[in-house]
Amino acid sequence: MPGRLSRRSIARYIANGLIEGTxxxxxLLKQLAGYLVETRRTKELELIVRDIEFALVEKGMVQAxxxxxxxxxxxxxxxxxxxxxxxxxxxxxxxxxxxxxNVIGGVKITVPGRELDQTIARRLTVLKxxxxxx
Amino acid sequence: MQNVTQxxxxxxxxxxxxxxxxxxxxxxxxxxxxxxxxxKWVYPWLMKSVDERQAGIEAAAKATAEAEKxxxxxxxxxxxxxxEARKEANEIIGTAKLESANMISxxxxxxxxxxxxxxxxxxxxxxxxxxxxxxxxxNDTLELVGLATEKIIEKKLDKKTDSELITAVVKTTGVVK
Numbered sequence: 201m202p203g204r205l206s207r208r209s210i211a212r213y214i215a216n217g218l219i220e221g222t223x224x225x226x227x228l229l230k231q232l233a234g235y236l237v238e239t240r241r242t243k244e245l246e247l248i249v250r251d252i253e254f255a256l257v258e259k260g261m262v263q264a265x266x267x268x269x270x271x272x273x274x275x276x277x278x279x280x281x282x283x284x285x286x287x288x289x290x291x292x293x294x295x296x297x298x299x300x301x302n303v304i305g306g307v308k309i310t311v312p313g314r315e316l317d318q319t320i321a322r323r324l325t326v327l328k329x330x331x332x333x334x
Numbered sequence: 335m336q337n338v339t340q341x342x343x344x345x346x347x348x349x350x351x352x353x354x355x356x357x358x359x360x361x362x363x364x365x366x367x368x369x370x371x372x373x374k375w376v377y378p379w380l381m382k383s384v385d386e387r388q389a390g391i392e393a394a395a396k397a398t399a400e401a402e403k404x405x406x407x408x409x410x411x412x413x414x415x416x417x418e419a420r421k422e423a424n425e426i427i428g429t430a431k432l433e434s435a436n437m438i439s440x441x442x443x444x445x446x447x448x449x450x451x452x453x454x455x456x457x458x459x460x461x462x463x464x465x466x467x468x469x470x471x472x473n474d475t476l477e478l479v480g481l482a483t484e485k486i487i488e489k490k491l492d493k494k495t496d497s498e499l500i501t502a503v504v505k506t507t508g509v510v511k
Contacts (some may be wrong), residue, residue, distance in 0.1 A: 268500065270493040276500050283504045304484060305491045307500045318503040320487055328480040333469040
Protein backbone atom coordinates (compact mmCIF):
# COMPACT_ATOMS: atom_id res chain seq x y z
CA MET A 201 0.00 0.00 0.00
CA PRO A 202 1.47 3.37 -0.99
CA GLY A 203 2.32 5.95 1.70
CA ARG A 204 -0.08 8.72 2.49
CA LEU A 205 0.57 11.96 0.62
CA SER A 206 -0.89 15.34 1.48
CA ARG A 207 -3.52 16.85 -0.79
CA ARG A 208 -1.18 19.70 -1.59
CA SER A 209 1.53 17.25 -2.72
CA ILE A 210 -0.90 15.35 -4.90
CA ALA A 211 -2.24 18.57 -6.41
CA ARG A 212 1.26 19.87 -7.07
CA TYR A 213 2.21 16.58 -8.77
CA ILE A 214 -0.83 16.60 -11.05
CA ALA A 215 -0.47 20.32 -11.84
CA ASN A 216 3.17 19.91 -12.74
CA GLY A 217 2.29 16.91 -14.86
CA LEU A 218 -0.37 18.87 -16.72
CA ILE A 219 1.81 21.91 -17.33
CA GLU A 220 5.04 20.12 -18.14
CA GLY A 221 3.30 17.45 -20.14
CA THR A 222 5.44 14.64 -18.74
CA UNK A 223 2.37 12.41 -18.85
CA UNK A 224 -0.84 12.66 -20.78
CA UNK A 225 -3.97 13.91 -18.97
CA UNK A 226 -5.50 10.45 -19.19
CA UNK A 227 -2.51 8.81 -17.47
CA LEU A 228 -2.39 11.48 -14.78
CA LEU A 229 -6.08 11.05 -14.04
CA LYS A 230 -5.71 7.26 -13.93
CA GLN A 231 -2.80 7.63 -11.52
CA LEU A 232 -4.81 9.95 -9.32
CA ALA A 233 -7.87 7.71 -9.38
CA GLY A 234 -5.80 4.62 -8.63
CA TYR A 235 -4.03 6.32 -5.76
CA LEU A 236 -7.29 7.57 -4.21
CA VAL A 237 -8.94 4.15 -4.51
CA GLU A 238 -5.87 2.39 -3.12
CA THR A 239 -5.61 4.75 -0.18
CA ARG A 240 -9.39 4.88 0.28
CA ARG A 241 -9.47 8.65 -0.12
CA THR A 242 -12.03 8.91 -2.90
CA LYS A 243 -14.14 11.21 -0.69
CA GLU A 244 -11.39 13.81 -0.96
CA LEU A 245 -11.67 13.98 -4.74
CA GLU A 246 -13.45 17.34 -4.86
CA LEU A 247 -10.98 18.90 -2.47
CA ILE A 248 -8.05 17.53 -4.45
CA VAL A 249 -9.50 18.88 -7.71
CA ARG A 250 -9.84 22.27 -6.06
CA ASP A 251 -6.24 22.06 -4.84
CA ILE A 252 -5.12 21.14 -8.37
CA GLU A 253 -6.90 24.21 -9.69
CA PHE A 254 -5.15 26.39 -7.13
CA ALA A 255 -1.83 24.74 -7.96
CA LEU A 256 -2.45 25.47 -11.64
CA VAL A 257 -3.25 29.10 -10.83
CA GLU A 258 0.09 29.36 -9.02
CA LYS A 259 1.69 28.10 -12.24
CA GLY A 260 -0.22 30.68 -14.32
CA MET A 261 -2.90 28.38 -15.66
CA VAL A 262 -6.48 29.25 -14.75
CA GLN A 263 -9.47 26.99 -15.13
CA ALA A 264 -12.46 29.28 -15.58
CA UNK A 265 -16.06 28.17 -15.59
CA UNK A 266 -18.44 30.41 -17.50
CA UNK A 267 -22.21 30.14 -17.24
CA UNK A 268 -24.51 32.06 -19.57
CA UNK A 269 -28.04 31.79 -20.90
CA UNK A 270 -26.99 31.69 -24.54
CA UNK A 271 -24.08 30.33 -26.51
CA UNK A 272 -21.16 32.73 -26.51
CA UNK A 273 -19.81 34.23 -29.68
CA UNK A 274 -16.14 33.92 -30.47
CA UNK A 275 -15.61 37.57 -29.70
CA UNK A 276 -17.28 37.30 -26.36
CA UNK A 277 -15.24 34.25 -25.47
CA UNK A 278 -12.10 36.11 -26.44
CA UNK A 279 -13.08 39.08 -24.32
CA UNK A 280 -13.78 36.80 -21.37
CA UNK A 281 -10.42 35.06 -21.67
CA UNK A 282 -8.65 38.39 -21.85
CA UNK A 283 -10.58 39.58 -18.85
CA UNK A 284 -9.65 36.54 -16.78
CA UNK A 285 -6.04 36.73 -17.87
CA UNK A 286 -5.84 40.35 -16.77
CA UNK A 287 -7.54 39.88 -13.47
CA UNK A 288 -5.79 36.65 -12.52
CA UNK A 289 -2.41 37.54 -14.02
CA UNK A 290 -2.55 34.21 -15.81
CA UNK A 291 -0.57 33.06 -18.80
CA UNK A 292 -3.13 30.52 -19.91
CA UNK A 293 -6.87 30.35 -19.39
CA UNK A 294 -9.02 27.30 -20.03
CA UNK A 295 -12.69 28.14 -20.23
CA UNK A 296 -15.41 25.57 -19.67
CA UNK A 297 -18.68 27.02 -20.87
CA UNK A 298 -22.08 25.95 -19.54
CA UNK A 299 -25.37 27.16 -20.99
CA UNK A 300 -27.95 27.60 -18.30
CA UNK A 301 -31.21 29.37 -19.34
CA ASN A 302 -32.12 30.02 -15.70
CA VAL A 303 -29.55 32.80 -15.51
CA ILE A 304 -31.74 34.68 -18.06
CA GLY A 305 -28.87 36.80 -19.34
CA GLY A 306 -25.40 38.03 -18.53
CA VAL A 307 -22.53 35.86 -17.39
CA LYS A 308 -21.18 34.13 -14.32
CA ILE A 309 -17.43 33.53 -14.25
CA THR A 310 -15.95 31.20 -11.65
CA VAL A 311 -12.20 30.84 -11.14
CA PRO A 312 -10.42 29.13 -8.23
CA GLY A 313 -11.24 31.13 -5.11
CA ARG A 314 -13.18 33.84 -6.93
CA GLU A 315 -16.51 34.37 -8.63
CA LEU A 316 -18.07 37.11 -10.71
CA ASP A 317 -21.83 36.84 -11.03
CA GLN A 318 -23.21 39.42 -13.45
CA THR A 319 -26.26 37.42 -14.51
CA ILE A 320 -29.69 38.98 -14.75
CA ALA A 321 -31.06 36.29 -12.46
CA ARG A 322 -28.57 37.36 -9.79
CA ARG A 323 -29.46 41.02 -10.24
CA LEU A 324 -33.15 40.26 -9.89
CA THR A 325 -32.49 38.21 -6.78
CA VAL A 326 -30.52 41.10 -5.32
CA LEU A 327 -33.34 43.45 -6.19
CA LYS A 328 -35.87 41.20 -4.49
CA UNK A 329 -33.81 40.46 -1.40
CA UNK A 330 -31.84 43.64 -0.75
CA UNK A 331 -34.87 45.90 -0.85
CA UNK A 332 -37.19 43.50 0.90
CA UNK A 333 -38.43 44.72 4.29
CA UNK A 334 -38.16 42.35 7.18
CA MET B 335 -125.36 36.13 155.17
CA GLN B 336 -126.93 38.80 153.56
CA ASN B 337 -125.05 37.87 150.47
CA VAL B 338 -126.16 34.35 150.57
CA THR B 339 -129.57 35.54 151.16
CA GLN B 340 -129.16 37.81 148.35
CA UNK B 341 -127.76 35.01 146.27
CA UNK B 342 -130.58 32.84 147.20
CA UNK B 343 -132.88 35.58 146.32
CA UNK B 344 -131.01 35.98 143.08
CA UNK B 345 -131.00 32.19 142.58
CA UNK B 346 -134.55 32.47 142.73
CA UNK B 347 -134.35 35.10 140.10
CA UNK B 348 -132.20 32.76 137.89
CA UNK B 349 -134.64 30.04 138.48
CA UNK B 350 -137.48 32.32 137.66
CA UNK B 351 -135.66 33.29 134.48
CA UNK B 352 -135.07 29.60 133.71
CA UNK B 353 -131.24 29.79 134.08
CA UNK B 354 -129.39 27.02 135.90
CA UNK B 355 -126.69 28.83 137.80
CA UNK B 356 -124.65 25.69 138.31
CA UNK B 357 -124.54 25.05 134.62
CA UNK B 358 -123.71 28.67 134.14
CA UNK B 359 -120.79 28.46 136.52
CA UNK B 360 -119.54 25.34 134.80
CA UNK B 361 -119.85 27.00 131.45
CA UNK B 362 -117.97 30.04 132.70
CA UNK B 363 -115.22 27.79 134.04
CA UNK B 364 -115.10 25.89 130.76
CA UNK B 365 -114.96 29.16 128.90
CA UNK B 366 -112.10 30.40 130.98
CA UNK B 367 -110.25 27.14 130.50
CA UNK B 368 -110.82 27.51 126.78
CA UNK B 369 -109.63 31.08 126.87
CA UNK B 370 -106.54 29.96 128.80
CA UNK B 371 -105.77 27.16 126.35
CA UNK B 372 -106.29 29.41 123.34
CA UNK B 373 -104.19 32.15 124.89
CA LYS B 374 -101.42 29.73 125.87
CA TRP B 375 -101.03 27.63 122.71
CA VAL B 376 -103.31 28.60 119.80
CA TYR B 377 -103.11 32.38 119.64
CA PRO B 378 -99.30 32.63 119.77
CA TRP B 379 -98.96 30.12 116.90
CA LEU B 380 -101.70 31.87 114.95
CA MET B 381 -100.19 35.29 115.53
CA LYS B 382 -96.79 33.99 114.58
CA SER B 383 -98.14 32.67 111.29
CA VAL B 384 -99.94 35.92 110.66
CA ASP B 385 -96.75 37.87 111.45
CA GLU B 386 -94.71 35.66 109.14
CA ARG B 387 -97.23 36.05 106.38
CA GLN B 388 -97.27 39.78 106.89
CA ALA B 389 -93.48 39.86 106.81
CA GLY B 390 -93.52 37.84 103.59
CA ILE B 391 -96.01 40.19 102.05
CA GLU B 392 -93.94 43.18 103.06
CA ALA B 393 -90.79 41.55 101.72
CA ALA B 394 -92.58 40.80 98.47
CA ALA B 395 -93.80 44.38 98.27
CA LYS B 396 -90.31 45.61 98.97
CA ALA B 397 -88.86 43.29 96.33
CA THR B 398 -91.49 44.48 93.88
CA ALA B 399 -90.60 48.07 94.61
CA GLU B 400 -86.90 47.30 94.15
CA ALA B 401 -87.65 45.41 90.97
CA GLU B 402 -89.63 48.37 89.66
CA LYS B 403 -86.79 50.65 90.66
CA UNK B 404 -84.28 48.34 88.97
CA UNK B 405 -86.51 48.12 85.92
CA UNK B 406 -86.62 51.89 85.79
CA UNK B 407 -82.87 52.04 86.09
CA UNK B 408 -82.52 49.33 83.43
CA UNK B 409 -84.87 51.22 81.19
CA UNK B 410 -82.59 54.23 81.36
CA UNK B 411 -79.51 52.06 80.79
CA UNK B 412 -81.21 50.39 77.85
CA UNK B 413 -82.14 53.76 76.46
CA UNK B 414 -78.55 54.93 76.87
CA UNK B 415 -77.27 51.75 75.27
CA UNK B 416 -79.72 52.12 72.42
CA UNK B 417 -78.63 55.70 71.90
CA GLU B 418 -74.98 54.64 71.97
CA ALA B 419 -75.71 51.77 69.59
CA ARG B 420 -77.62 54.10 67.27
CA LYS B 421 -74.71 56.52 67.30
CA GLU B 422 -72.21 53.75 66.57
CA ALA B 423 -74.45 52.40 63.84
CA ASN B 424 -74.62 55.84 62.26
CA GLU B 425 -70.85 56.12 62.43
CA ILE B 426 -70.44 52.67 60.90
CA ILE B 427 -72.88 53.50 58.13
CA GLY B 428 -71.07 56.76 57.47
CA THR B 429 -67.70 55.01 57.34
CA ALA B 430 -69.11 52.30 55.11
CA LYS B 431 -70.57 54.91 52.77
CA LEU B 432 -67.25 56.71 52.63
CA GLU B 433 -65.35 53.49 52.01
CA SER B 434 -67.80 52.37 49.36
CA ALA B 435 -67.50 55.76 47.68
CA ASN B 436 -63.72 55.46 47.77
CA MET B 437 -63.91 51.92 46.43
CA ILE B 438 -66.23 52.98 43.63
CA SER B 439 -63.94 55.87 42.79
CA UNK B 440 -60.90 53.59 42.83
CA UNK B 441 -62.69 51.01 40.71
CA UNK B 442 -63.70 53.68 38.23
CA UNK B 443 -60.13 54.90 38.01
CA UNK B 444 -58.84 51.35 37.53
CA UNK B 445 -61.48 50.63 34.92
CA UNK B 446 -60.63 53.86 33.12
CA UNK B 447 -56.92 53.04 33.19
CA UNK B 448 -57.61 49.50 31.96
CA UNK B 449 -59.80 50.85 29.17
CA UNK B 450 -57.12 53.35 28.19
CA UNK B 451 -54.46 50.62 28.22
CA UNK B 452 -56.64 48.30 26.12
CA UNK B 453 -57.32 51.10 23.66
CA UNK B 454 -53.62 51.95 23.51
CA UNK B 455 -52.67 48.29 22.99
CA UNK B 456 -55.31 47.93 20.31
CA UNK B 457 -54.05 51.07 18.62
CA UNK B 458 -50.46 49.85 18.74
CA UNK B 459 -51.48 46.43 17.46
CA UNK B 460 -53.43 48.10 14.68
CA UNK B 461 -50.41 50.20 13.74
CA UNK B 462 -48.23 47.09 13.76
CA UNK B 463 -50.73 45.23 11.61
CA UNK B 464 -50.91 48.13 9.17
CA UNK B 465 -47.12 48.33 9.07
CA UNK B 466 -46.88 44.57 8.50
CA UNK B 467 -49.51 44.77 5.78
CA UNK B 468 -47.56 47.59 4.13
CA UNK B 469 -44.36 45.56 4.32
CA UNK B 470 -46.10 42.51 2.88
CA UNK B 471 -47.59 44.61 0.10
CA UNK B 472 -44.20 46.18 -0.60
CA ASN B 473 -42.47 42.79 -0.66
CA ASP B 474 -45.18 41.27 -2.81
CA THR B 475 -44.90 44.21 -5.18
CA LEU B 476 -41.15 43.72 -5.27
CA GLU B 477 -41.63 40.03 -6.06
CA LEU B 478 -44.12 40.86 -8.77
CA VAL B 479 -41.83 43.49 -10.27
CA GLY B 480 -38.97 40.97 -10.20
CA LEU B 481 -41.07 38.30 -11.85
CA ALA B 482 -42.44 40.70 -14.44
CA THR B 483 -38.95 41.98 -15.23
CA GLU B 484 -37.69 38.42 -15.50
CA LYS B 485 -40.46 37.48 -17.91
CA ILE B 486 -40.00 40.60 -20.01
CA ILE B 487 -36.23 40.19 -20.19
CA GLU B 488 -36.58 36.50 -21.05
CA LYS B 489 -38.70 37.45 -24.05
CA LYS B 490 -36.70 40.46 -25.13
CA LEU B 491 -33.18 39.10 -24.62
CA ASP B 492 -31.55 37.22 -27.51
CA LYS B 493 -28.08 35.92 -28.23
CA LYS B 494 -26.89 39.19 -29.71
CA THR B 495 -28.15 41.37 -26.92
CA ASP B 496 -26.74 38.97 -24.38
CA SER B 497 -23.31 39.05 -26.01
CA GLU B 498 -23.39 42.84 -25.92
CA LEU B 499 -24.38 42.72 -22.31
CA ILE B 500 -21.55 40.33 -21.42
CA THR B 501 -19.03 42.41 -23.30
CA ALA B 502 -20.21 45.51 -21.48
CA VAL B 503 -19.94 43.68 -18.16
CA VAL B 504 -16.39 42.59 -18.94
CA LYS B 505 -15.45 46.10 -19.93
CA THR B 506 -17.05 47.88 -17.04
CA THR B 507 -16.30 45.45 -14.24
CA GLY B 508 -13.12 46.41 -12.59
CA VAL B 509 -13.31 44.06 -9.66
CA VAL B 510 -13.48 40.28 -9.67
CA LYS B 511 -14.98 39.10 -6.38
